[in-house]
Amino acid sequence: MLRSLNIDPEKCTGCLQCEMACSYENEGVFNPAKSRIKVFTFHDEGRFVPYTCTQCDEAWCLHACPVEAIKMNRETGAMEVSDSVCVGCKVCTIACPFGTVNYNQDTGKVVKCDLCGGDPKCATACPTDAITYVDANATGLDKMRAWAAKTDNAASA
Amino acid sequence: MSWTKKILRVNLTEGSVNVEPLNMEWASQYIGQRGLATRYMFEETDPQCDALGPDNKLMFATGPLTGTMASTGGRYSVITKSPLTGAIACSNSGGFFGAELKSAGWDMIIFEGKSPSPVMLNIINDKVELLPADDLWGKSVWETDKLIHEKANDPQTRVAAVGRSAEAGCLYSAIINDLHRAAGRSGVGTVMASKNLKAVSVRGTKGVGNIKDPARFLASTSEQKQVLAENAVTGQGLPAMGTQVLMNVINEVGALPSRNMQDVQFSEANNISAEAMLEPRESDGKANLTTNAACFGCTIACGRISTIDKTHFSVENKPEYWGNSGGLEYEAAWAMGADTGVGDLDALTYTNFICNEDGMDPITFGATVAAAMELFEKGAITTEHTGGMELKFGSAEALTWCVDVVATGEGFGADLGLGSKRLCEKFGDPDLSMTVKGQEFPAYDPRGIQGMGLTYATSNRGACHLRSYTVASEVLGIPEKTDPLVTDGKAGLVKAFQDATAAVDSMGLCVFTTFAWTLDNMAPQIDAACEGDWTVDRLLEAGERIWNLEREYNNRAGLTGADDTLPPRLLKDAAKTGPAEGKVCGLDEMLPEYYGLRGWTTDGQLTDDVRQKFSLPA
């Protein structure tokens, strides 16, 4: 059964444990600047919003890639970037309307959330259950996906 | 490992920035942050120097666990000689600045000398430069933060700055980072301003990666986060209620000082408590508290994010204060509220916002206002001094007026900016200052919690609860319950807390973890992260070494055993109500035993045996 990240911003305290877990898993360093999940702070409103790729069905990044460097992992449902194939053209970074594929200038490759191969470290590290990894059908991503569908050029009859 | 092993030395007189290797021998003895910077202070400064002169140094120091995934690992400390106390100052702050500094690749910054004109230090990883800050001088911390962010064009830039109070010479100015986290006490901000250093901005994208045993570190930090989560205080009380959870508790115990510590209980405590912060208000149906918030890496998240009632007199014409910002913590709420007799939650929240905006220590500020109120009631201060404001206990108008004038240092604000010791001396009644070594007490009356009397008297930075928080044991039963009303055994308790806390403050962790953690929980984390074997015994030894070195610094600065005392009010005037009714603080019963446990002379001087035992520098 596919699972996906469920984010409940109301529960987030802005501690950045998720960013550290993500960067350590993927880059070997505790470094929020290199995290694929990012907590946005709304200071005046007193809100924190963790944000990362929803592995959307439209897979804008996957379709935009000219060299087939982004593929769906059938076990996790994640769109994964193959570093050896990615040429660093950045087309996916402008094509993803959620802004969750980013170019890493140090490596010349793009990076995005890959659900850590099915064991997302951000969810494990989150102390407040603001980020959980749950049955995909039960997530609150439906709204976001509905929006994605609405704006899909090729999807409305 | 886990140290970056690099420090920045910034000579403000010359305008130079140099990179030095961290002294790793010292790191192995003093850990980092508080301990390590104290070692540098001891080496490099004359303890007799003028705290506000160019010979004093100002050190921003992170710990080896700062910037890592260890829960609460986001702390940094500012170490300098205090202008308020003349003793060593070490003020610890959370937020995100410390981790950012570490992530930029620096364990520590040492500022020395004095810049001829206002400057700020800008750090972007290895790119470090002093920039002119004439445009920032005269601005509040919040304006400064905004202006720096506008120039940096990077929302992730973290800023630590001083406000207008520090520029005006307020002796208890704080360094504020991330808008409302403070290296709060002992006037470290005043020292910063005295050097014409307005701000430090930092962006670090290197991260912290040199972990000795990553797998063990991740396992250990994960396990210890679970301990915090399952603990009633760190897992439930602090996230839900913040430190303000204590307001009603300490009032019940009869240790909530009020009206400049004339009383030990405050009738309106509940109105300014954590519970009150959750109550929806009439005007807009919202509670004072919007949410809790975490500092970097903290899985407790005790921080308060609050709003002020827009219809409250303090802000009704000031929409700039209608948004969310750092809300009331217990010590601030006590000092500005209970100690001044003000039971108006919105007035306290406003006063707290201004303390953050212009960088004042709310404890010393509140306690100084309380002393001024007593002086006013006694007629020593009059409306002629204040320009018409009646400084009456319980007056929210007086409190908010005071914070506005101290923020800018205008008029009577300059007097209030002296702190209560100098204020009470100036107005002829020095005994009304509730201070030790010139620094004001926090929120626990040592008549109701005896161990805190010894804590205050012997604290190396003047009266302070964060040097040995025996409240944990005496009130909350952590790690084991002791009777708050007795003095027996408190000398040992205080020493144990002092040594352990010195170690905690030197690792990069928050002392609030100690509601759930002991050094047993911390040692595995630092041991997995850092080179060398870090056992509980070694941490305790380092803690005791740090304590002794701080004491040695103070002794050389001219402080003696005679300074390890409390104001007469606490030693002679018995508590009037509550469980401690009839009690004074039995400091005399605890102090000699304490000196004995420390191995010090009866005058509180270190002995050669102690110096040798801890390999203290000559």
Added chain:
Amino acid sequence: MKHVIVGAGPAGVVAAETIRKLDPSAEVTIIGNEPEPPYSRMAIPYLLIDNIEEEGTYLRKEETHFSDSAINVVVDTVVSVDPGAHSLALGSGKNMEYDKLLIASGSTPISPPIPGIDNPRVTSCWTLDDARKITSGIKPGAPVVLIGAGFIGCIILEALVSAGANLTVVEMGNRMVPRMLDETCGTLLEKWCKEKGVNVMTSSQVEAIEDASDNVRVKISGNREVEAELVISAAGVRANAGFLEGSGVEMSNGAVVIDEYMCSSVADIYAAGDVACGRDFSTGEYSVQAIQPTAVDHGRAAASNMVDHGAVRHQGSVLMNVLDTMGLISASYGQWEGIKGGDTATLVDKDNFRYLQLQFDGDRLIGANTLGMTQHIGVLRGLVQGRFHLGNWKNRLMDNPLLVMEAYLAATQGIQA
């Protein structure tokens, strides 16, 4: 049903795959005119700097991808189209019949009307073969002239410089990449290139290319001239549609006019990608965008309608571009030139080569230019395409354009400013 696709670029390949997915029994043929397996021109710059091998440019990595999907890939050229007979005449002399035809033949570089442009030392940079010629042709220190600082010109700058070329860039416009970047942005990019040692001449024209002893002499407006071992012409592209002459397919500026079902004026003939004059999401007008994401977008939409006409109404493609010029990354979205009466928010950080410009129609984002930014760029598309009313967040963006991600989250998660 027999589908024939002219062109083996992204539009053609995506269309073929989409048809295969929608109709497993359909016959699908792609006709490409280059000998290599279908490849991406987007990847050529990375081939030039040796980051990848030629295989790295291929659109599909599995050697048997097309045969496994039962997609015939034929190397040939198309000479003409006979809509009445539903038939193509091929360069090989054969004919090929179709039920549905997709014109996805892309574009080719234009040859600017400059005396001497046919000199053998002049090449374009468009095909893998061009790339081979260029990489083998540059010796360290060799003087090279690049005509045109457009998208293609800029994207190969790094390759030319790192091969050791002593490079002069001649651009007609008053800034670099004038069709993608506004004046501030394009001028900043020019400064960047100059600091990296590239001789950039804007508002300049190559007037003639003449043989010199070992080299060619390139004469440039303003009585300037430089010698060059190699001249690279990157003065723009035009739709590759000459074979449609006489077919009755309506053309506009050399490109195929299509409707919202990607169909040309002639039944059963569709068009996609650089050769198609497709609908622009922002303006609602029909134009050639000539960009990779649009090619893919077109390919999918066209395929759906080829299988089931009327199945998908194309809403228009958001114009977007991303460009890496010697490490400085720029991007543009939608109506980045702004509209009359709309507000513009800008952030300029010349010292650090950072720039962000946002264009609004009322309180909705309609376009943007960025320079030196790599994080969360895509959300600009999200904001443009979602047509979100930003309310007070627009005012915040006017103050600080860097808050685009926050504005997007606020718009989608109901955070009031």
